[in-house]
Amino acid sequence: MELKRRDFLKIVGGSALIGGSAISALVEEAGIAHASPHEEHGHSAEEDHGHGHIEEASGIRWAMVVDMRKCSEQEGCRDCINACHYVHNVPNFPDPKEEVKWIWKDEYHHVFTDISTLDPYVPEHIKRHPFLVLCNHCDNPPCVRVCPTKATFKRPDGIVAMDYHRCIGCRFCMAACPYGSRSFNWRDPRLGLKGRELNYEFPTRMRGVVEKCNFCVERLAQGKIPACVEACKHGALTFGNLADPNSEVRALLRENYALRRKPQLGTKPSVFYIIA
Amino acid sequence: MIEKALQGSSRYWTWIGFLLVLIGAGFISYLYQLKTGLGITGMSRDVSWGVYIAQFTYLVGVAAGAVMLVIPELLHGYHPYRRVVVFGEFLAIAAVTMCLLFIVVDIGQPARLFNVLLHPTPNSILFWDMIVLNGYLLINIIVGYNTLLCDKKGIPVPKWVKFFAYVSIPWAFSIHTVTAFLYSGLPGRHAWLTAIMAPRFLASAFASGPALLILLLLIVRKVSKYDPGEKVLQSIAKTICYAMIANLFFVGLEFFTAFYSNIPSHMHGLEYLFFGLHGHDQLVPWMQTAGVLGFLGVFILLIPPLRRRIGFLALACAAIIASTWTDKGVGLVIGGFVPNPFEKITEYHPTFPEITIAIGIWAVGFLILTVLYKVAISVREQELN
């Protein structure tokens, strides 16, 4: 009952070939690797723990811009959250201790802790309206650095992905993430999906593993944009390639002043917030 | 040698039976956790490590503490420790075993534990912690067992065993340094992000490990014919005293840096633990008591007439164990998670099954310790004859 050695090598070799050619094709196509955000910050690729050079080779750096001017006008809107949590079968546990969430809302002074807490003069409308938060898909992700099994890793296109088959549930990544973006499955997540409409195209997770936003990697592979972006009827969410100077996200960042969460930690999030 | 552990008084067997009952209760609770998930614990999305990892951290210190006997004996030729070192090494074996068990019960998918070996990841501190802890366990088994065997046969300890004894010295430092690095290298966890974390860990380890050892040696003296000697106890007491002073000093440095700089996020963790933050103060009595007990222990140990009285010596050791245990086994882990990255406070209360599992692991440690000490005592009693 064992795989013939030759066949096994064929599978492995074939995958390496496809993977390798895909990357080199992307490099040729892009030709703009040097416009990646590292160069702008004057950082060398090595500083990013060996991920930087692959990322530059792919020519893609996925990012999201949240335009709070549009988002905060829609009070009580949960379109993006509902879309994401349906598409990814994110369970619903009402007890905040067991909560699992990929994208949610929180107040300004909880989201921008280090900038805001001591400032009482922030305009009321900003203080009042909840901000959208999700995994930041950092350039320099502490969660990836601490994972003892490479269950969480950074893809060449900058997405911080998770391999739920490999996660041992040590929760080191939860301690390391400075943005509280990660959830642990304290119980069987299917208990939190009872009676809900399920998306049969996407799996659930199992008890005892960590999970988080995946920037809709499975949809990107099909040429679709992330579910939350698609669901937003008000154009508050923009998704695109940060490495491409002609992309929509770059245009938004060029024309508006945007914030990232906890910039002083050097993680370099790829989720940007246009405040006003 | 090990057969000596199978002969004992009825008191000995009662104690063993008591430990087995606790282990059984812990094991049943663990089966429940395996079936239901870590949801049976008090841990949460915000406080994602709890009693298990805290006990692990404390016990790494106890294990490292054994080196405080190895160094004087091996590097300074302090011969009174010659017969006692093995008790420190056996304590280290029990402590490291508990550490490994606490890791196993804490992870969500224990069946995949070996992924850490299948996909070795040198940039993860947990990978290195696994190496140093298992290495330390092995070294102490090799050195402890062989030294005792040579004593039994009345022959000198061979060179290769001595070699491992020397290796155990830097290795002891490494286990607690690496464990400190688990915490001190994380951006955004202000209470942990401190360069003095490793020295703090070592200082508290070198106080708490030997303090536990003194209490154990006092028990050994009571239940057997072997007496480590007053000189040995007093020497260890002095070591504990210095280490505890350093520990308190280091904690004081944390307070200075946080409060003189006045940076809110750096103060929050300490405020929550010692004074309460936004009305949340459930750990305040624990931490303040720990502070008082730490100073009490140092006070007794600093005054020779007090220190020489066994009752006071035992009290000082108990106070220091309680103080360092609260500091590391309660406050350190929780203080890093409160407030959370959103500056919100979620409190943590361990649950009954969680505590039962933790007690069960402590009982495993004490069972190992009892068996090993029984063997060591029998060899020492044989030497007396």
Added chain:
Amino acid sequence: MYDSGKVIIGLVIFVAIATFPFWFGMGKAAPMPEPVIMTKGQKCVESKDYMRASHMYLLNVWRDQALRDGNRVYENKRGEKVTISLQNTCMKCHSNKEKFCDRCHDYAEVKPYCWDCHFVPKESKQWN
């Protein structure tokens, strides 16, 4: 030798218990199960023999390719390109998990955890 009688009795009991599964199951081999496929006529991604022997290896390789390398296309020996997905490729044809997967897995006493996460639409009705 002390207590040789007790030792021998102990050994006999030990050997009896240790070999219990062998003589208990003697001559009672369960019949080999036959997996049933609903979608007759369609070809699997690789030959039947290959899949029978090596589907678990193929799934492991697929998993790492799709998830870790971001390569979701597999080219089989016939030169056809297939989308890598347990849920959306394999389970679409082998939609009767109970009769196709479980029969052999139960017989071989293996418990793959694939379906802890990946859906079998029919069965998910049971818990949802």
